[in-house]
Amino acid sequence: MHATGPESFIRAIPMPCAVIGNDARVSALNAAAESLFGTGLLGRHYAAVFRQPALLARIESALASRRPAQARHVSSNQARDRMFDVTITPLEDSRGAILAFNDVTALEEAGEMRSEFVANVSHELRTPLTAISGFIETLRGPAREDAAARDHFLEIMESEARRMHRLVDDLLSLAKVEDTERMRPTEKQDIADLVRHAADNLSGLAAERDVSLTLEGCDAPALAPADPDQITQVFTNLIENAIKYGGKDGKVTVTLTRVERDPRLRGPGLIIAVSDTGEGIDERHLGRLTERFYRVDDHRSRGMGGTGLGLAIVKHILNRHRGRLRIESTPGQGSRFSVALPTG
Known part of the structure; x- marks a missing residue:
């Protein structure tokens, strides 16, 4: 029974x-x-x-x-x-x-991530807001009649305002990417053309910093399913980081390679590698670089206009494209950020 x-x-x-x-x-x-x-x-x-x-x-x-x-x-x-x-x-x-x-582990962790995210955003906004408020108070008081000080403070306030603007733009971009992360792109795009477009837009920054920017393997079309705006954002972020952190008079090389099979993609794909000759990154940081607001050098990153969200955005975009990001770096020998995109 x-x-x-x-x-x-x-x-x-x-x-x-x-x-x-x-x-x-x-x-x-x-x-x-x-x-x-x-x-x-x-x-x-x-x-x-x-x-x-x-x-x-x-x-x-x-x-x-x-x-x-x-x-x-x-x-x-x-x-x-x-x-x-x-x-x-x-x-x-x-x-x-x-x-x-x-x-309820996942719910608890999501709640903790939301709380940490809100705390980080609050911290990132509080710093420039505090600076701007302090300068406004100074301009209304001791520096009211000091033209030189006034111009200096207004320049700093403008810089801090731009920083907040970049942060808001990156937050909106991250939210948009997360909303579309489960929607796989189906229309094929010329990835080589998108790489060239991103590099062209950053040629002025490279010249300003005396950085040599070279493209290899980008002459012939290289097709893969992609959202052109998002993939351009990926290459823009990686190339811009290489120019900024690769050191003055450095070299940035972007190489596009076609492979019949990549183990990470389990099939054919494109490998786009962005290499620089900068000071490199210590191994202990590599696993955390795509975390939101994680910075290797907080002061240096802020000084260069970094929001700490760029690589997090890259990670989510590549997740949507079933792509992969590999970061390789040795202190004193530069860094290499390689993107693998499936072609099928």
């Missing part, structure tokens, strides 16, 4: 579930719960299985009052902590209860 009680019912539920019997012992665990708490636990008192004091207190309260209760459980058995909202539901026909564990 097949069981028809809660022990049988929870086997069909994908989330971790457990049944506490009339004797306060665990009478059933589904596969997901065994994965979370372990095997061989049937027949043990619930306090020996679930252990966390806050959860045990809510179970005891629910069993005593015969009313549903909510609790939080944190699992540290795997590579990272997992957080669960636990619903404790007393059974109507017995003194036991069913426990259902809802994994």
Whole structure:
């Protein structure tokens, strides 16, 4: 005869579930719960299985009052902590209860990321706003009649205002990219032409900094599915960074290579590499460069107009295109940022 009680019912539920019997012992665990708490636990008192004091207190309260209760459980058995909202539901026909564990780890992490993002944006805006407010106060007071000081302060205020404008533009760009990240481009574009266009737009900056900007492999068409505006933004960001951080009188080389198969793409693709001869980046920073607001040298980046969002935008654009970004750098030997784009 097949069981028809809660022990049988929870086997069909994908989330971790457990049944506490009339004797306060665990009478059933589904596969997901065994994965979370372990095997061989049937027949043990619930306090020996679930252990966390806050959860045990809510179970005891629910069993005593015969009313549903909510609790939080944190699992540290795997590579990272997992957080669960636990619903404790007393059974109507017995003194036991069913426990259902809802994994809310992703929601918690998303909330933390939102809070961190808001804090970072607030910090990035507060600095220029504080500077502008201070200069306004000075111009209204001690520097009211000082023409030289006034011009100097107005120049700094204009620079800070431009910085805020860049930050807002990058925030809007990041939001737009995230909104379209799941929409794969289907129309093929000439990637070589987009690289040339980005390089042409930055030729003035390269000349201003006495940087030699060279393109290789960009003469013949190279087709791949792409959003032309977004991919141009990727190359603009990478080439501009190479010019700015590659050092005065440096060299920036952009190389486009066609490959029959790239292991990262699992098929044919285009590799566009942007290399510079700058001071390079320490290995400990490489894995974090695409994080929002992460900077290797905070003061230097701000001084060059960086918002700390450029590489995060690049990462999201490449995710949309099923592309990959590889960053290679050795201190004293420059950096190489290579983009892999699938051609099919």
